Amino acid sequence: MFALHFAPITQAQITRGASTGEIYIATDWYTDNTGVVHRALFRSIDNGETLTFQYETLNDPPAGEMKLSQVLGDAAPGALYNYGWNELWVSFDYGENWEYREDHPDNAYYICGAIDGVIYKTSWVKLHKSCNFGQTFDLVTDPLTIPVPEAGLADGEFFGINGDAGVGFVLIHTIDYANTYTEIPIDSTVAFWQISGHYPGISRGAEPGELYLVSWWPDYHYKVFYSSDTGQIWHEEYESGYINIFYWGVGYTAGREPGSFYVIRGRLTPSGDHVWLYIDYSNDYGETFTTYFHDLDSLYTSVAQIEKPVLKLSAFPNPFAEKTTIEFEMPENCNNPLLNIYDIKGTLIRQYNITGKNKQLWNGTDGNGCLVPNGVYLYNISSSNTFSSFNKVLFIH
Numbered sequence: 001m002f003a004l005h006f007a008p009i010t011q012a013q014i015t016r017g018a019s020t021g022e023i024y025i026a027t028d029w030y031t032d033n034t035g036v037v038h039r040a041l042f043r044s045i046d047n048g049e050t051l052t053f054q055y056e057t058l059n060d061p062p063a064g065e066m067k068l069s070q071v072l073g074d075a076a077p078g079a080l081y082n083y084g085w086n087e088l089w090v091s092f093d094y095g096e097n098w099e100y101r102e103d104h105p106d107n108a109y110y111i112c113g114a115i116d117g118v119i120y121k122t123s124w125v126k127l128h129k130s131c132n133f134g135q136t137f138d139l140v141t142d143p144l145t146i147p148v149p150e151a152g153l154a155d156g157e158f159f160g161i162n163g164d165a166g167v168g169f170v171l172i173h174t175i176d177y178a179n180t181y182t183e184i185p186i187d188s189t190v191a192f193w194q195i196s197g198h199y200p201g202i203s204r205g206a207e208p209g210e211l212y213l214v215s216w217w218p219d220y221h222y223k224v225f226y227s228s229d230t231g232q233i234w235h236e237e238y239e240s241g242y243i244n245i246f247y248w249g250v251g252y253t254a255g256r257e258p259g260s261f262y263v264i265r266g267r268l269t270p271s272g273d274h275v276w277l278y279i280d281y282s283n284d285y286g287e288t289f290t291t292y293f294h295d296l297d298s299l300y301t302s303v304a305q306i307e308k309p310v311l312k313l314s315a316f317p318n319p320f321a322e323k324t325t326i327e328f329e330m331p332e333n334c335n336n337p338l339l340n341i342y343d344i345k346g347t348l349i350r351q352y353n354i355t356g357k358n359k360q361l362w363n364g365t366d367g368n369g370c371l372v373p374n375g376v377y378l379y380n381i382s383s384s385n386t387f388s389s390f391n392k393v394l395f396i397h
Helices: none
Strands: 012-016 023-031 037-044 052-058 069-071 080-084 087-091 099-102 109-112 119-122 127-130 138-142 156-162 167-174 184-186 199-206 211-217 222-229 235-239 249-254 261-268 275-282 290-296 312-315 324-329 338-343 348-353 359-362 375-382 390-393
Touching: 012 261, 012 275, 023 069, 023 249, 023 261, 023 275, 023 290, 069 109, 080 109, 156 184, 156 199, 199 249, 211 249, 312 375, 312 390, 324 390, 348 359
Parallel strands: 012 069, 012 249
Antiparallel strands: 012 023, 023 037, 037 052, 069 080, 080 087, 087 099, 109 119, 119 127, 127 138, 156 167, 167 184, 199 211, 211 222, 222 235, 249 261, 261 275, 275 290, 312 324, 324 359, 338 348, 338 375, 375 390
């Protein structure tokens, strides 16, 4: 999508909350003036349209402080877990404050079900269960012989995918803590590849039998499939465009409401000082998505603003039907400045070299001269040593 500057992949992860429309996102946030990377937890109660800041950590926090890593939403309102770096933590106030729970082995991971306070722990060879928000765990399966990364709606129900890329995968379903299980073959048109660490993944829905499967394909795009009968039949709902997964961190989860599904895409800005975040929300089982864009700079809190040159820009008229003039005021040290215009999904559609200019006319066409569809477009200015925040313009024709 973007190919303006070099930037490493952003670490971004999403989990559902306990209420309809509630999601949490743990993500790289910004790099401060000393080069230290900050991570943040954000909460939304409107499917990602707006975000509230909940918690911040450094990428390498001092000893004894929690490092924000993999966040899981419990079925109880306000309850969250964070695990990674051999530690489990719990929050009871929507992620604002955290309590240490336990150390865990390097290869352990945790799974949340649909029951208040129930969390499972697996190290691939044993399965443990806690009914008190991770305060104590009891062994329920030994040995554990199958991967069970997703818990179902019923106690003891789990889902997983097993198999080999290029050979074939099966859906695993168990209702007795993986002591016994069934294997349902997955057609090669549904899931067959493993692309640069992106394996096919399962997310349970809000109703019994409701499952989502996300699979990646060799030309770096993903497909969303939906099943209403526990994976017996899959329906392809959505196919993404090309995603450069070296630049983008991608995550997904089903929501608490039937038909709700989310995909997040995050990446560092071309200047490398903070993160762009896109939240794609579907309420029709993944068939169509509404995209919400968030420019995650440090102004979300009282943290000191990142020091960078100020680039002033605006568009008039806005909205526009035939053409709009984008005006800008840049500092003297802008080298090779570019005006970039993106669609709401983050695809660069038009770029102008604005060296020596203070305004640029845009007539609503892309780089090939084709008229773009009605909608909201984002624009900014970048150069070899400066970068502006985004503005929005509405095109109606």
